[in-house]
Amino acid sequence: MVRSVMIARVHDGLPLAASMDEEEVPASVSTLGSVTDPMTSIEAGQFTFHVAVSDGVGYIGLCDRLYPKKLAFSLLxxxxxxxxxxxxxxVDSAARPYAFIKFDTVIQKTKRSYQDVRARQNLDRLQEELVDVTKIMTTSINDVLERGSKLENMSLLSSNLSAESRRYLRDTKKLNLMMLWxxxxxxIIIGAVLLVFIYVYIRFC
Structure with missing residues (x-):
């Protein structure tokens, strides 16, 4: 699940808005200025910090380690x-911490829509990631064919595509099982209960 969200100015780490559950420790924003990748994930024990930077503003989400990265960055x-x-x-004119604290209501509403990984809209978001992987695989194959890559490059690409294919099949099976359930x-639960009642009735009546 999503534990907390903080929004901060990058160049000085000034917190602009945040939404945190009780007893949650906010992410450190003092090093935001050193972040060069617009999307970064940092594991910290049983949690993962997901950081997205855009237009001088950092968006930090603290999530459980097993929470899908795709959903975390979609939330941010x-x-x-x-x-x-x-x-x-x-943003540049903000002079005090949490100058835009009223944005907390938007954060809370958005967090709620992302909490249940099995919710239909979140399953759709994960499905989109699988489609993206397929497109990347197809593009990679076409690039190789067009450029006439050497055999050793083909071997390396084949290994990478094989790994992506296995991950794609695994994730697809999980999504299908979630949808079926x-x-x-x-x-299934109602049927199981009825079978138990029928068995008890036949056995003891």
Whole structure:
């Protein structure tokens, strides 16, 4: 699940807005200025910090380590778009911490929509990632054919594609099982209960 979210100015680490559960420790923003990758993930024990930087603003999400990275960055992207729309022109003029604390309501609402990984919209987001992987694989193969890469490069690419294919199949099976359980789980439970009652009735009545 998503534990907390913080938005901060990059060049000085000034917190602009945040939403944290009780007893949650906020992410350190003092080193945001040293972040060069627009999207970075840092594991810390059972948690992972996901950091997205855009237009001088850092968006930091603290999530459970097993929470899908795709969903974490999708959450931060949604917040970035909304925050930029509301406060994009005022970030540099902010002089005190949490100057845009009213944005907390947007963070809370967005967090709730991302908490359940098995929710339909989140499964759709994960499915999009699998589609993206397929497109990347297809593009890579076409690039190799067009450029006439050497045999050793083909071998390396083949190994990479094989690994991606195995991950794709594994993730697809998980998504399918989740969808089946969401669709038929209630019927399976009801059926199992009915079978138990029928067995007890036949056995003891």
């Amino acid at each position: 992207s949604d917040l970035q778009k909304e925050f930029s729309t509301q406060f994009g022109g005022m 969401r669709t038929y789980g209630a019927f």
